[in-house]
Amino acid sequence: MQAIFENFGIYAHVPFCSKPCGYCRFYKLRPKPEDIAEYVRVCAAEAGSLAREGVPEKIDTMFWGGGTPSSLSEGEIERLAEALGRFRPSREWTVEVSPSSVSRGKLETLRRIGVTRISLGVQSFDEGVLRSLGRAHTLNETLKAIDAVAEAGFENFSIDLIFGAKGQTESQWRADLRRAAECPVNHISAYCLEFESGTSCCGGITGAEEIEKRAREGDFFEIAMDELPALGFRQYEISNYAREGGECLHNLSTWHMAQWAGVGPSAASQFGGYRRRNAPNFEKWKLGIENSAPAYEDAVKLDDDEMFSSALIFGLRMNEGVDLSVLRARFPKADCGRYGESIKFLEGLGLLEALKDRLRLTRAGRLVADSVAVELL
Numbered sequence: 001m002q003a004i005f006e007n008f009g010i011y012a013h014v015p016f017c018s019k020p021c022g023y024c025r026f027y028k029l030r031p032k033p034e035d036i037a038e039y040v041r042v043c044a045a046e047a048g049s050l051a052r053e054g055v056p057e058k059i060d061t062m063f064w065g066g067g068t069p070s071s072l073s074e075g076e077i078e079r080l081a082e083a084l085g086r087f088r089p090s091r092e093w094t095v096e097v098s099p100s101s102v103s104r105g106k107l108e109t110l111r112r113i114g115v116t117r118i119s120l121g122v123q124s125f126d127e128g129v130l131r132s133l134g135r136a137h138t139l140n141e142t143l144k145a146i147d148a149v150a151e152a153g154f155e156n157f158s159i160d161l162i163f164g165a166k167g168q169t170e171s172q173w174r175a176d177l178r179r180a181a182e183c184p185v186n187h188i189s190a191y192c193l194e195f196e197s198g199t200s201c202c203g204g205i206t207g208a209e210e211i212e213k214r215a216r217e218g219d220f221f222e223i224a225m226d227e228l229p230a231l232g233f234r235q236y237e238i239s240n241y242a243r244e245g246g247e248c249l250h251n252l253s254t255w256h257m258a259q260w261a262g263v264g265p266s267a268a269s270q271f272g273g274y275r276r277r278n279a280p281n282f283e284k285w286k287l288g289i290e291n292s293a294p295a296y297e298d299a300v301k302l303d304d305d306e307m308f309s310s311a312l313i314f315g316l317r318m319n320e321g322v323d324l325s326v327l328r329a330r331f332p333k334a335d336c337g338r339y340g341e342s343i344k345f346l347e348g349l350g351l352l353e354a355l356k357d358r359l360r361l362t363r364a365g366r367l368v369a370d371s372v373a374v375e376l377l
């Protein structure tokens with residue numbers, strides 16, 4: 001069987017949101033009437049260009065994220081699938097949908113075109129928390145969307161939850177986790193609001209308040225780590241929990257540093273020895289593709305040192321951690337010795353544990369994974 005790091009995926013960024021949320025760090029825009037047709041047309045051109053660069057037609061996974069892919073109409077969903085149709089995912093095809101924009105018709109269309117997995121952005125089952133997050137949907141819309149996804153027959157169904165909203169209590173968070181686990185889902189993502197936003201949502205707070213906020217987020221994170229496994233969802237990555245076989249293969253491939261190609265503004269790619277990101281700007285992205293001069297940001301040529309470092313840091317996000325002997329074999333020219341001191345230091349702090357060649361975060365390490373990554377960089 002093919003190793004997971006040999007997978008090839010396509011990520012399509014659908015950048016449209018009818019009501020952008022204040023905390024969101026992803027590239028998005030409110031579409032003008034002509035934008036979606038333009039987007040689909042340019043995606044088709046970008047797919048052709050990626051194929052000429054060597055992206056294989058038979059891929060393992062496809063992921064449409066955003067933005068809000070379900071803000072497209074049924075016809076637009078079909079046209080985007082046609083635009084990317086030269087790439088055929090053999091193992092998994094995920095589409096993110098929002099409770100306020102998904103419908104039975106759109107879900108039937110997604111099934112018909114071959115989508116195998118739905119990720120629903122619930123965020124919370126509590127109306128007060130939803131208001132605090134500034135989300136466009138209501139609890140009623142969430143419940144209808146959950147029924148619609150289940151009725152459409154998607155076996156792989158994930159719910160996204162967020163913790164750390166202003167005023168959110170531990171009991172509200174526990175209730176969200178339990179309610180999500182009662183849904184017909186085999187995957188739950190539990191994200192910290194601050195991580196999602198990439199910035200603090202509480203600008204101007206004092207050091208003491210910051211420490212208190214961090215401690216509170218740690219408490220919420222630990223509640224998820226305790227509650228979800230007890231409800232049958234194994235934690236397999238810092239923010240992700242699944243029933244047996246429900247893990248998201250596309251994201252696993254990313255943490256294993258496989259290869260993927262991005263389509264759409266802001267989408268990242270890593271293949272053929274390079275990593276790059278499309279410009280996070282609709283016009284720049286569109287003009288770049290139309291003029292055969294794609295607008296990339298952060299383009300880097302990948303060598304064994306860079307890949308070893310990325311595979312180590314992202315691999316440690318997974319509960320299984322990394323097998324250093326596999327990484328050494330994959331990236332033989334990497335200077336692995338340079339991590340020795342940091343690994344010992346982190347082991348001494350009880351944040352990392354080594355079992356022969358396998359290295360993984362401890363429970364305490366998972367609470368401060370970003371700081372562990374900084375120490376290893």
Ligand code: SF4
Nearest residue numbers: 017020021024066067
């Ligand atoms: S959180 Fe989702 S719906 Fe809100 S702005 Fe970001 S991508 Fe759009």
